Amino acid sequence: MTSKLNLRQTPVRQANVRQCTNVSCKDCSLSPLCLPTALRFEEDIINLDHIIKRGRPLKKGEHLFLEGDAFTSVFAVRSGSLKTYTSTNEGEEQITGFHLPSELVGLSGMDTDHYPVSAQAMETTMVCEIPFDKLEELALEHPQLRRQLMCVMSKEIRDDQQMMLLLSKKNADERIATFLVNLASRFRRRGFSSQSFRLSMSRNEMGNYLGLAVETVSRVFTRFQKQDLIHAVGKEIEILDPQALSRMAGGKARDQIELTSVH
């Protein structure tokens, strides 16, 4: 069917490595987007701090966990980016998500005791590891934190359902437009430019995620450039006409407003 990704590096797991880089949540620039949002008092954030393990950075291609590994922790991306993927019987991989700083990874393993996907670094990446049993303990005393965990999951469900819509109703142009608009708005939330950014994934990974062949991704990119919608040099992307791109993306009006209202 679609092409196989064979860039898979030797799967060395890198969880449970406590070391260096002991920035605390309190000082982390991501804390307003991340778990600490749920904790009102400095004291509670310090408690969270104590259970978080900050490992050494993952290098590009290293795995954080593999599909089937025992579920022990959830992870928050601190810097860099991850992808998660499952594989079919025949060994083809299907990327289920790309994860930027402040996003939580691994929660979907909760009810099976095993991660249902593999998580791999797409570039040098730092993560905070949060042992799940400790997180549950902390959540015992913090309804807010409990609620936030549920919220993260319910948001993931909604996003996945939008993805299902994309995969079953949108054509190649609409898929790529949607993808770029979505990335742009995630970058903006994190304080980066939404006009101009660097894609951390290859065309191949993008195609895999969007249900398209690499060649199609390439063709759409060149077409978008001819139409002056974007300007792309390798992985550097500049969005020239966000409104047009948003319109093309179709989907929910909500997302469009989100992108075009601020810049």
Add this chain to the structure above:
Amino acid sequence: MTSKLNLRQTPVRQANVRQCTNVSCKDCSLSPLCLPTALRFEEDIINLDHIIKRGRPLKKGEHLFLEGDAFTSVFAVRSGSLKTYTSTNEGEEQITGFHLPSELVGLSGMDTDHYPVSAQAMETTMVCEIPFDKLEELALEHPQLRRQLMCVMSKEIRDDQQMMLLLSKKNADERIATFLVNLASRFRRRGFSSQSFRLSMSRNEMGNYLGLAVETVSRVFTRFQKQDLIHAVGKEIEILDPQALSRMAGGKARDQIELTSVH
């Protein structure tokens, strides 16, 4: 892109209707599959009972809630079946799931205060309504119940991701095979035959859900019959060769075993 469903009946909401049919959770045949699983003591189940509202049955085509409605409750299907769907800008609908007895609907609205999908009865359907604030109160004292809610959500995420895999990697035959195998195994869990059952959705709805045109669904059905994989008369389906169908479905080995081990 794909065909539009215009069978949408006048959207009359039917939540909050307390009436008749006051079977208690304790006596409900679904309780081992449903929320009460999390509650060990009869007393606690009685508490759950008290917060549940059992409305009058929904008729085919009636809505339980609409996309954008205020999120107030989650619902458990008691009998019949529901579909949930979102719609694109252009008013096309995308079915995001079919829901059988004992399954929970509405949880993905948790973090936005609005349901992100509409839920509609596909046949005469009874549901238990569980006001979310009450459920949260009850969950305060029952870590088990909290855990189960999280589990339901994490299972939904995993299922949605399998659906993404289907939509982006599988061809028409594989999609339909996967769908039938999955339905069969859900029926078996509920004590019904997994060899022979009635589809509650139309070919159109099936196609919509699977990202296929109605015509394709029809053609695959006739092809499967010629190959003696299934026997279909209208909505009545008989699975003649579960192993072959499972093999064709590809996907996770896990699901295949589930279908073929018992019968």
Add this chain to the structure above:
DNA sequence: AGATGGTAATGACCGAAGTCAATGTTTACA
């Protein structure tokens, strides 16, 4: 700096599934 292997772009061709249209079959409800 030069070689090498993964990554990207582009063209030619093909095929699975979509669209359109015509016809047959259920279902619902008056």
Add this chain to the structure above:
DNA sequence: TGTAAACATTGACTTCGGTCATTACCATCT
């Protein structure tokens, strides 16, 4: 119980995007 509307099937034709093949690019790594 009859009839209209919704649903399902089938065939003919088209199309979008996949596959294959070639060339160009660029990022490491010795």
